[in-house]
Structures are given as structure tokens and as C-alpha cells.
Amino acid sequence: MRVVIVGAGPAGLNLAYLLKCRVPAIEIDVLEQNAPDATFGFGLVFSDRALDFLAQNDPETLQAIKPALEHWRDSILYLNGREIRIDGQGYNSIGRLRLLQILRERAASVGIVPKYNHVIDDLDALGPADLIVGADGANSIVRRSREADFGTGITLLTNRFAWYGTTKRFEALSHTFVQNELGTFNAHHHRHAPDMSTVVIEMDETTYFRAGFETMPLDRAQALCERIFADMLQGHKLISNKSIWRQFPKITNKRWSVGNRVLLGDALHTAHFSIGSGTRLALEDAVALADALAGHKGDVPPALAAYQAQRAPVLGKLVTAANTSADWYEHFTDHMKLPPMEFALGYITRTGRVDFERLRKSSPEFIAAYEASKAS
Numbered sequence: 271m272r273v274v275i276v277g278a279g280p281a282g283l284n285l286a287y288l289l290k291c292r293v294p295a296i297e298i299d300v301l302e303q304n305a306p307d308a309t310f311g312f313g314l315v316f317s318d319r320a321l322d323f324l325a326q327n328d329p330e331t332l333q334a335i336k337p338a339l340e341h342w343r344d345s346i347l348y349l350n351g352r353e354i355r356i357d358g359q360g361y362n363s364i365g366r367l368r369l370l371q372i373l374r375e376r377a378a379s380v381g382i383v384p385k386y387n388h389v390i391d392d393l394d395a396l397g398p399a400d401l402i403v404g405a406d407g408a409n410s411i412v413r414r415s416r417e418a419d420f421g422t423g424i425t426l427l428t429n430r431f432a433w434y435g436t437t438k439r440f441e442a443l444s445h446t447f448v449q450n451e452l453g454t455f456n457a458h459h460h461r462h463a464p465d466m467s468t469v470v471i472e473m474d475e476t477t478y479f480r481a482g483f484e485t486m487p488l489d490r491a492q493a494l495c496e497r498i499f500a501d502m503l504q505g506h507k508l509i510s511n512k513s514i515w516r517q518f519p520k521i522t523n524k525r526w527s528v529g530n531r532v533l534l535g536d537a538l539h540t541a542h543f544s545i546g547s548g549t550r551l552a553l554e555d556a557v558a559l560a561d562a563l564a565g566h567k568g569d570v571p572p573a574l575a576a577y578q579a580q581r582a583p584v585l586g587k588l589v590t591a592a593n594t595s596a597d598w599y600e601h602f603t604d605h606m607k608l609p610p611m612e613f614a615l616g617y618i619t620r621t622g623r624v625d626f627e628r629l630r631k632s633s634p635e636f637i638a639a640y641e642a643s644k645a646s
């Protein structure tokens with residue numbers, strides 16, 4: 271059996287490793303457009319809850335990445351200069367590059383070395399394959415090759431974001447919200463290594479056009495962001511890595527496979543970065559697909575049907591939470607008008623998965639401060 275995996279991101283590398291472990295006789299080619307250490311983005315967050323799910327679904331990957339994780343207990347909001355700490359949330363982070371290195375080394379341990387610098391622009395050139403896997407991210411060529419058959423839906427959110435790094439070491443998972451004469455901005459920021467942090471800067475569409483970001487050269491936009499977030503960066507610079515202004519795409523597919531083509535990870539579904547789950551979902555999709563293929567002894571059609579039937583209900587809940595969170599960010603300018611503690615409560619309960627009583631247990635210091643603010 272020959273499987274061709276397009277894309278050596280988290281989904282593709284994990285699938286290659288797991289499939290080879292479960293079905294040693296299988297022939298697997300992994301094709302990646304970039305060089306081995308060229309990637310986009312900086313750090314990735316996994317909540318403690320996400321790691322609990324990973325512990326159930328993919329314990330081996332969790333063990334492999336654990337030593338490289340940064341961990342912290344609290345998240346901190348900065349609203350126009352005021353600090354609000356939300357205790358007891360529990361988050362972890364890893365550099366995307368480090369994660370890919372770990373997954374690549376593990377794939378190599380079972381004899382799988384991706385072919386890098388290998389752009390796929392024509393699936394017919396892949397040669398005979400029993401299965402073609404689209405692990406090629408949000409702009410997947412495997413999906414685009416049969417988009418009508420997959421039943422693809424793509425909606426662009428209106429906010430604009432750019433993904434930067436910085437040498438400023440942040441203490442916790444933090445969000446800074448700023449209003450100034452140019453408009454409203456927010457930054458999601460956290461460290462992903464002892465000496466490196468991630469900064470995702472986001473603004474609403476009105477601000478994007480009014481402040482001139484649409485036509486501003488990228489180096490000037492970066493310098494402007496450094497000024498807007500000067501208090502947060504404390505003299506450190508932003509670092510760019512293909513850091514362009516983008517609109518987040520919400521991607522869905524009615525059918526996860528068409529013939530011998532199947533999707534996983536961001537090619538199949540995106541989950542807004544504000545809930546930090548896209549990578550974990552991509553890793554878990556790989557487990558589900560590898561299990562389905564191994565369970566059906568390589569009989570592709572029933573394996574692909576089982577993959578969607580078993581994974582879709584689990585995935586649906588997370589994607590709904592991600593969409594609800596994305597919607598909160600699409601209206602963050604309005605939320606910023608709330609009193610600070612109401613803003614913070616709205617932020618932490620935005621997915622609808624955490625209610626007040628649960629917060630009372632998990633975040634007693636925050637709830638005490640919230641109740642004190644109501645009483646005063």
C-alpha cells in the first residue's frame with residue numbers, strides 16, 4: 271500500500287509516524303514545499319485541558335513534546351493599561367519550529383524522511399497511490415483539487431492579524447488591549463521558549479483601513495505596532511517571519527474524503543487561534559486516521575468512512591467553541607467599553623464552556639476580585 275502525504279506540518283508528520291508504527295509494511299511519502307527548518311509563525315499554546323485530551327488520544331506525542339513546553343498557571347489581561355489576572359487557567363507553549371523538529375526526528379526513527387523543497391501543484395504528478403492525504407494546511411491543494419466534492423466552506427473573519435515573535439519574556443499567557451487615536455488593537459502574547467515569545471497582533475477592520483495598514487509597507491507596519499505596544503514590549507523589538515496581515519479563514523468540509531483523497535488538520539477545519547487548539551486537533555486527526563486505516567487493515571473506503579464518523583462529533587464541539595471565541599474577538603472593540611472586571615469575565619467565559627460556578631472553583635482569586643468590584 272502506498273500513501274502520499276502532502277505537507278510536513280504537525281498533521282502530516284504525526285500521521286506518517288503513527289501509520290508506519292501501526293502498519294510497518296506500508297510505503298509512505300511525505301512531500302513538503304518548504305525547507306526543513308523554514309516554517310511560519312512562532313509559538314503555540316496548549317491549555318492544560320488540551321494536554322489532558324492529548325494524554326488520552328496521543329500520549330506518545332505528549333511525552334515527546336513535554337520537556338520543551340513552557341508552563342504557567344495564570345492568564346493576564348491588560349485593558350488600556352490596567353492589569354487583570356485570572357488565576358488557575360493552566361497553559362503551556364512550545365515553538366512551532368521546535369515541535370516540528372521533534373515530530374520530524376520521531377518520523378525519522380521509523381525510517382520516514384520527508385522530501386523537502388517539494389511543492390505539489392499537480393496531484394496527477396504524485397504517481398499511483400492508494401491514498402493521497404491533504405495535510406497541507408488551510409490553503410490545501412488536495413482540498414482545492416476537488417473543493418465542490420469535499421463540500422468546502424470558507425468564511426474570512428473581518429479582523430486582521432499578523433504573527434510576530436519578540437525577545438521580551440512574558441510571565442504568563444497575556445492579552446493586551448489598546449485604544450488610541452488610530453483605533454483598537456489587541457495582542458495575544460506569551461513566551462514559547464525561555465528566551466523567546468510570540469505576539470499575535472490583531473485589529474478590527476475599521477482600524478486596519480483608517481490607520482492605513484492596507485497600503486503600509488510591512489516594515490513600517492511592524493514599527494508602528496512596536497509603538498502601539500511599547501508598554502508591553504518594554505524596549506524589545508518585534509521579529510518578523512513572513513508576518514503579513516491576514517484574515518483568519520473559517521474552513522469546513524461536508525465530506526472529509528473524496529475517492530482516495532482525504533483531509534486532516536487545517537486543510538479540513540480551522541480553529542481560531544484564540545483558543546489555541548488547531549495544532550492539537552491536527553495531531554489528534556492524525557491519530558484518528560491512522561487508527562481507522564490500521565483498524566480496516568488498509569481497506570481505504572471503509573477506513574475513510576470510519577475516520578469521519580468517529581472523529582466528526584468530537585471535533586464539532588471544539589470547532590464550535592473556536593468559532594464562538596472568534597466571534598468575541600470580532601467584537602472586541604465593543605467589549606472594551608465594558609467596566610474592566612465585566613470585560614474580563616466576558617473574555618474568560620467567551621466560549622460558553624466555562625461558567626461562573628466552575629470559575630469560582632478554578633479561579634477563586636479572580637472571582638473574589640470580580641465580586642469585590644461589584645460590591646464597591
Ligand SMILES: Cc1cc2nc3c(=O)[nH]c(=O)nc-3n(C[C@H](O)[C@H](O)[C@H](O)COP(=O)(O)OP(=O)(O)OC[C@H]3O[C@@H](n4cnc5c(N)ncnc54)[C@H](O)[C@@H]3O)c2cc1C
Pocket residue numbers: 276277278279280281282301302303304311313314315316388389390391405406407408409410411431432433470534535536537541543545546547548549550551552
Ligand atoms: C496566528 C496563529 C496562531 C496560532 N496559534 C496556535 C496555538 O497557539 N495553538 C495551536 O494549537 N494552534 C495554533 N494555531 C493553529 C495551527 O498553526 C494550525 O492549526 C496547525 O499548524 C495545523 O497543522 P497542519 O499540519 O494541519 O497544517 P500546517 O501547520 O499549516 O502544515 C501544512 C504544511 O503543508 C505544507 N504545504 C502546503 N501546501 C503545500 C504544497 N502545495 N506542497 C507541499 N507542501 C505544502 C506547508 O508548507 C506546511 O508545512 C495558530 C494559527 C495562527 C494562524
